[in-house]
Amino acid sequence: MKIDLLLKNAQFFNAYLKKFVHSDLAILNGKFFYIGTEETSELEATATIELQGKYVIPGLIDSHMHIESSMAAPRTFTQALVKNGVTTIVAEPHEIANVFGLEGIKALMAAAQDCPVDVRIAIPSSVPSTNSMLETSGSEINCSELAEMLQMDGVICLGEVMNYVDVLNQPDSKSNQFIRYVKETKGHFPIEGHCPRLLGLPLARFLFAGVTSDHTEQSLQGIKERIANGMFVEIQEKSLKREIIDYLVTNELYEHFALVTDDTMPDVLMKRGHLNYLVKKAVELGLKSELAIYAATFTPARRMGLVDRGSIAPGKVADFVILEDLQTLAIHQTFKNGREVFNSEKKQAAEEVDVSFPTHFYHSVHLPLLTADCFNIKTNQKDGRVTCRVLYVSEGTTFTKEKIVSLPVRNYLIDWENSSYCLAVILERHGKDGNRGYALVGGDALKAGAVATTYAHDHHNLLVLGRNKQDMLFAANQVITKQGGYYVAHKGKIIAKTDLPIAGILSDQPLAVLSAEVNEVKNALAQLGYRHDNIIMSISTLSLTVSPELKLTDKGLVNVNQQRLVPLVIGKTMDASPSLS
Incomplete structure (x- = not known):
C-alpha cells in the first residue's frame, strides 16, 4: 500500500499511555495512518525519514491566546509559532474587535488564511470589556454579531467572559445574554472565563451561570477550588508556581488543566519561544516531561473539542514536532498536515512588510x-x-x-x-x-x-x-x-x-x-x-x-x-x- 511519509525508529509520545513509545509512524493524506513496526514492510512510502530514536510529539496547541498581544500581524506571528512547535491556536481577537468590531475579526481571520498554523477563533464576549458608561471602544460585539459568528467556519468557543461583576450581579447583562444564547444554540461550545481571585460562593455562581474555565493568575487556593468545582484551568506563566505544580502532581490532576500563553510579547517570542517555553518551565518546576507535553497537546485539544488532533494515532491530523532532545525541547522540524513547515537546518524565507489588512x-x-x-x-x-x-x-x-x-x-x-x-x-x-x-x-x-x-x-x-x-x-x-x-x-x-x-x-x-x-x-x-x-x-x-x-x-x-x-x-x-x- 502506498503512503506519503514514513517516520522510522521514532520515540513518539503516546497521549493515551502518557509515555514515549518506540515505533514507526506512517502518514497518508495529511493524517497518521499506522503506528507500529511489524507491518511497515507492507507500506510503500513516497518519502522516508530515519529518526534514529529522535522524539516525536504532537503539534503544540495553545487553547487560550491573543494574536494581537504579540503586536505582530497574523502571518508574521504564525511563522514564528511553527519554529516553536505550535501548530494550532485558539485566538480570541477582542483587541482588534474593540477597534473595528466584527469587521476587525473577519479581517484578522482573512489575514490568517494560508498560514502554517491552524487558527481557530474564540468569539469575543466582552467588547467592550465592560460597557459604554465606563469606556469608549471603537466598536461593539452584540447579540447579532454573536449569532453571525456562531455560524462561521473556524469558530469553536465563546471567548473569555471578562465582566464577572456583571455576570454575578446583572442577570440581564450582555455577558449573561451571550452565555445563555450559546448554551441554548451551541450546547457543546466551551465557554471561557476570566475570574481573577473569585472563590467560594461567587466562584460557584460564576460556574452556575455557565462559564467553565479560568485562565487568570492563580493562587494555590484558587486552583484547589476551581478544580474541585469542575472548572478547567488554563495555566499561563504567571500561574506556573512550584506549589501549584506540586498540588497538580500530588493529586494527579492532569485531565483538568492545560498550559496556555494568553499574551506573548514579540521580543519574548523571539528570545525564548512560545508554548514550548511554558512546557520547559513546567518541567523545571517538577512536572514530568510527558505530562507537560500532555498539557500542551491532548488536554487543550479535548477542552476545545478538537478531536482530530492533540495525539499521534490513526486518523488524527499529522501535526507533529521532531525534537533534537527531550530535555531542552529544541525543535528540529515541525510538520503541519504531514508536510514540513519548519526545519532548523534550512534557511527561512525573509519576512515581508504586512499589507494584508484593508487600507483603512x-x-x-x-x-x-x-x-x-x-x-x-x-x-x-x-x-x-x-x-x-x-x-x-x-x-x-x-x-x-x-x-x-x-x-x-x-x-x-x-x-x-x-x-x-x-x-x-x-x-x-x-x-x-x-x-x-x-x-x-x-x-x-x-x-x-x-x-x-x-x-x-x-x-x-x-x-x-x-x-x-x-x-x-x-x-x-x-x-x-x-x-x-x-x-x-x-x-x-x-x-x-x-x-x-x-x-x-x-x-x-x-x-x-x-x-x-x-x-x-x-x-x-x-x-x-x-x-x-x-x-x-x-x-x-x-x-x-x-x-x-x-x-x-x-x-x-x-x-x-x-x-x-x-x-x-x-x-x-x-x-x-x-x-x-
Missing part, C-alpha cells in the same frame, strides 16, 4: 494633534491642597491598588508635575466623543519622561503617562502622527519607539524588527524608572477595567470591583481640560 485599518487614530493644556487638571479651588485618588502600580503584578494622597493646587491647577506622581491621560481616539480621563499614578511607575500608546487594553484609546507635560505632548503627538504605536520621550526627544499602524495595535514589520523595537521601548521605560517584569503589559493594562483594582479609561477612574466611575479629587469638584472636538 492603517488609518484608525482619529485625533488632532494635542496641546500642552491637555495635561492640566483643573479644580474649582484657586490654591491650597486637594485630596486625590492615586492608581498605584506594583512590580510583579498587573493588578493595581487605590491610594489616597494630598496634592498642592496653584491657580486652579493641581500641581502634579512637582509631586512624586505621574499623570495618566486617556484620550478617546475612535472619532466618537473626544472624551478624556485623568489619573495620578504612583508606585513603581515612571520617575522621568513619558510614554504614549494606542496599545491600551481593551478599548485601545490613546494612553499617555508621564512626569512632565512637554514629554507627554511630544510622545502623544508622535503616536497620533504615526497612526498608532508605543513612543517613549525624555527631555524633548523620542528615545525609543515602535509603530503600530494596523488598527493602532499591530505592527506591519517582520518579527525581528518589531522585537528589537519593543525591546528598546522596554529598556527605555526601565531606564526612566518603571519597574515591572512585563513593563509594557503593566502600562497597557492601566486601562483594563476588568483587572483589579483601580483603572483609567476615557470616561475617568473606574473602581473595578464595583464597576463604577469614581472621582480623581475626593470631596471637591474637579474639571479636566476641555474635551477635543
Whole structure:
C-alpha cells in the first residue's frame, strides 16, 4: 500500500499511555495512518525519514491566546509559532474587535488564511470589556454579531467572559445574554472565563451561570477550588508556581488543566519561544516531561473539542514536532498536515512588510494633534491642597491598588508635575466623543519622561503617562502622527519607539524588527524608572477595567470591583481640560 511519509525508529509520545513509545509512524493524506513496526514492510512510502530514536510529539496547541498581544500581524506571528512547535491556536481577537468590531475579526481571520498554523477563533464576549458608561471602544460585539459568528467556519468557543461583576450581579447583562444564547444554540461550545481571585460562593455562581474555565493568575487556593468545582484551568506563566505544580502532581490532576500563553510579547517570542517555553518551565518546576507535553497537546485539544488532533494515532491530523532532545525541547522540524513547515537546518524565507489588512485599518487614530493644556487638571479651588485618588502600580503584578494622597493646587491647577506622581491621560481616539480621563499614578511607575500608546487594553484609546507635560505632548503627538504605536520621550526627544499602524495595535514589520523595537521601548521605560517584569503589559493594562483594582479609561477612574466611575479629587469638584472636538 502506498503512503506519503514514513517516520522510522521514532520515540513518539503516546497521549493515551502518557509515555514515549518506540515505533514507526506512517502518514497518508495529511493524517497518521499506522503506528507500529511489524507491518511497515507492507507500506510503500513516497518519502522516508530515519529518526534514529529522535522524539516525536504532537503539534503544540495553545487553547487560550491573543494574536494581537504579540503586536505582530497574523502571518508574521504564525511563522514564528511553527519554529516553536505550535501548530494550532485558539485566538480570541477582542483587541482588534474593540477597534473595528466584527469587521476587525473577519479581517484578522482573512489575514490568517494560508498560514502554517491552524487558527481557530474564540468569539469575543466582552467588547467592550465592560460597557459604554465606563469606556469608549471603537466598536461593539452584540447579540447579532454573536449569532453571525456562531455560524462561521473556524469558530469553536465563546471567548473569555471578562465582566464577572456583571455576570454575578446583572442577570440581564450582555455577558449573561451571550452565555445563555450559546448554551441554548451551541450546547457543546466551551465557554471561557476570566475570574481573577473569585472563590467560594461567587466562584460557584460564576460556574452556575455557565462559564467553565479560568485562565487568570492563580493562587494555590484558587486552583484547589476551581478544580474541585469542575472548572478547567488554563495555566499561563504567571500561574506556573512550584506549589501549584506540586498540588497538580500530588493529586494527579492532569485531565483538568492545560498550559496556555494568553499574551506573548514579540521580543519574548523571539528570545525564548512560545508554548514550548511554558512546557520547559513546567518541567523545571517538577512536572514530568510527558505530562507537560500532555498539557500542551491532548488536554487543550479535548477542552476545545478538537478531536482530530492533540495525539499521534490513526486518523488524527499529522501535526507533529521532531525534537533534537527531550530535555531542552529544541525543535528540529515541525510538520503541519504531514508536510514540513519548519526545519532548523534550512534557511527561512525573509519576512515581508504586512499589507494584508484593508487600507483603512492603517488609518484608525482619529485625533488632532494635542496641546500642552491637555495635561492640566483643573479644580474649582484657586490654591491650597486637594485630596486625590492615586492608581498605584506594583512590580510583579498587573493588578493595581487605590491610594489616597494630598496634592498642592496653584491657580486652579493641581500641581502634579512637582509631586512624586505621574499623570495618566486617556484620550478617546475612535472619532466618537473626544472624551478624556485623568489619573495620578504612583508606585513603581515612571520617575522621568513619558510614554504614549494606542496599545491600551481593551478599548485601545490613546494612553499617555508621564512626569512632565512637554514629554507627554511630544510622545502623544508622535503616536497620533504615526497612526498608532508605543513612543517613549525624555527631555524633548523620542528615545525609543515602535509603530503600530494596523488598527493602532499591530505592527506591519517582520518579527525581528518589531522585537528589537519593543525591546528598546522596554529598556527605555526601565531606564526612566518603571519597574515591572512585563513593563509594557503593566502600562497597557492601566486601562483594563476588568483587572483589579483601580483603572483609567476615557470616561475617568473606574473602581473595578464595583464597576463604577469614581472621582480623581475626593470631596471637591474637579474639571479636566476641555474635551477635543
